[in-house]
Amino acid sequence: MAYSRRPSRTPRSRFTLALLLLTAVTLLVLDLPGTGPLDPVRNALGAAFRPFRAAGNAVFEPISNGWKGAFGYDDLRDENEQLKAQLEERKSEEADVKRLQQKVADLSKINDVRVEQQKTRVAEVVSGPLNSFEQTLEIDAGSSDGIKKGMAVITGRARGKGGAVLGRISEVRSGSSTVQLLTEVDVSIGVRTQKGDIGTATGQGQGKPLVIESIDEPTLSPGDYLWTSGLDRSRFPADLYVGRVTKVTKAVEGVERVVEAEPAADLTSRYVRVVLREPPK
Amino acid sequence: MSWPRTALIVLVALVLQVTLLSRFSYEGARPDLMILLAVMAGFRLGPERGAIVGFAAGVSFDIVLSTPLGLSALVYTIIGYAVGAATAGMVRTSRWAAPVVAAAGSAAGMLLYALVGAVLGEPTLSGPSLASIVVLVAAVNAVLAPLASRALVWARTDERDRRQPFLAR
Numbered sequence: 001m002a003y004s005r006r007p008s009r010t011p012r013s014r015f016t017l018a019l020l021l022l023t024a025v026t027l028l029v030l031d032l033p034g035t036g037p038l039d040p041v042r043n044a045l046g047a048a049f050r051p052f053r054a055a056g057n058a059v060f061e062p063i064s065n066g067w068k069g070a071f072g073y074d075d076l077r078d079e080n081e082q083l084k085a086q087l088e089e090r091k092s093e094e095a096d097v098k099r100l101q102q103k104v105a106d107l108s109k110i111n112d113v114r115v116e117q118q119k120t121r122v123a124e125v126v127s128g129p130l131n132s133f134e135q136t137l138e139i140d141a142g143s144s145d146g147i148k149k150g151m152a153v154i155t156g157r158a159r160g161k162g163g164a165v166l167g168r169i170s171e172v173r174s175g176s177s178t179v180q181l182l183t184e185v186d187v188s189i190g191v192r193t194q195k196g197d198i199g200t201a202t203g204q205g206q207g208k209p210l211v212i213e214s215i216d217e218p219t220l221s222p223g224d225y226l227w228t229s230g231l232d233r234s235r236f237p238a239d240l241y242v243g244r245v246t247k248v249t250k251a252v253e254g255v256e257r258v259v260e261a262e263p264a265a266d267l268t269s270r271y272v273r274v275v276l277r278e279p280p281k
Numbered sequence: 282m283s284w285p286r287t288a289l290i291v292l293v294a295l296v297l298q299v300t301l302l303s304r305f306s307y308e309g310a311r312p313d314l315m316i317l318l319a320v321m322a323g324f325r326l327g328p329e330r331g332a333i334v335g336f337a338a339g340v341s342f343d344i345v346l347s348t349p350l351g352l353s354a355l356v357y358t359i360i361g362y363a364v365g366a367a368t369a370g371m372v373r374t375s376r377w378a379a380p381v382v383a384a385a386g387s388a389a390g391m392l393l394y395a396l397v398g399a400v401l402g403e404p405t406l407s408g409p410s411l412a413s414i415v416v417l418v419a420a421v422n423a424v425l426a427p428l429a430s431r432a433l434v435w436a437r438t439d440e441r442d443r444r445q446p447f448l449a450r
Contacts, residue, residue, distance in 0.1 A: 013329035020336045020358045027351030056300030064304040130303045132414040133405045136347040185404045205407030
């Protein structure tokens with residue numbers, strides 16, 4: 001099949017290119033974080049696209065599930081995962097007992113410390129990352145459900161029972177919200193070890209471990225458990241499971257000590273819980 | 282050129298990307314059908330239409346992404362135009378031309394996206410390895426190139442062009 005010669009770089013095509021680039025740059029400037037004048041337009045167009053998306057999901061979900069079934073799970077892997085989960089659960093329970101013992105000891109010292117129960121809202125994950133550069137999820141609960149920007153999001157653990165921190169709300173629309181995963185680079189949360197040491201866990205990007213800072217406890221070692229510290233102005237309530245320490249390197253001359261942790265949350269969960277606690281201003 | 286047909290192709294591609302292709306990932310890298318549209322439009326329709334289709338594909342993808350509005354539009358417009366300009370004198374009778382151009386254009390598009398995103402403060406370089414993104418997107422788009430090429434050739438000719446076939450050229 002032969003194709004005719006097409007018009008190449010003409011003044012008109014350069015003018016069109018300049019116009020399109022100018023439009024794109026204008027959109028970028030208008031959509032800079034914190035300004036948001038285009039949010040209503042984006043939300044309206046997103047809502048218009050929703051029926052097409054729902055239809056596509058209905059058609060393609062079985063294909064996706066079939067793919068996962070064919071290539072994602074075999075019997076051996078299932079058995080291995082079950083054993084790992086049991087082991088993790090046992091270790092987690094033991095660490096939890098230690099943490100609670102430490103907590104009781106602390107509480108006996110400070111009588112006015114209270115652990116308040118938080119209301120939560122269950123939401124379904126309607127979309128994962130849509131391209132290679134995105135590290136967010138979309139859930140089907142928004143401002144009409146009491147969701148606010150900055151609220152904490154928790155989900156089930158990848159291994160074992162119980163909940164774990166998944167991330168925080170980064171954008172809110174009327175019927176949906178965007179969740180920024182705790183593995184994203186600019187997400188940082190306060191953590192506490194089972195021995196009571198306090199520090200911060202900062203994301204390093206998708207598929208990479210969290211980096212733990214400000215904990216100088218020299219006995220901190222791989223396998224230690226981390227919970228949210230819930231300190232004043234923290235957007236995360238206390239005692240939510242975050243993950244386990246996977247790597248501790250000693251400080252040598254000129255190089256700081258590095259502590260890494262694996263997030264415990266199942267990043268592929270279908271359902272999440274949003275903690276309806278007023279985020280700090 | 283039939284703009285309603287082009288709009289339909291962009292919409293179908295967006296639905297496929299959001300509901301099907303984004304579910305498949307390797308080491309966190311996901312296929313990107315929208316950049317394929319920009320590349321093949323540049324290749325089949327020339328730089329000007331490549332830029333227009335690239336902009337339409339990018340801005341519609343931006344609406345559903347959480348990245349800043351205009352980021353994909355900017356990158357895909359440049360890629361659509363650049364591919365059209367670079368392949369203007371190319372002989373396109375070879376059956377390998379479309380897959381090769383799709384792979385090269387998509388790879389360049391992913392690199393440019395990561396670079397522009399990083400300049401704008403987006404975490405585009407902190408996620409999955411850029412090498413795995415480039416390889417996966419280039420490979421998938423090389424396979425899908427003939428399909429996208431046929432769709433865009435269909436969009437190039439509207440009813441008026443059919444009645445007056447010589448004017449279509």
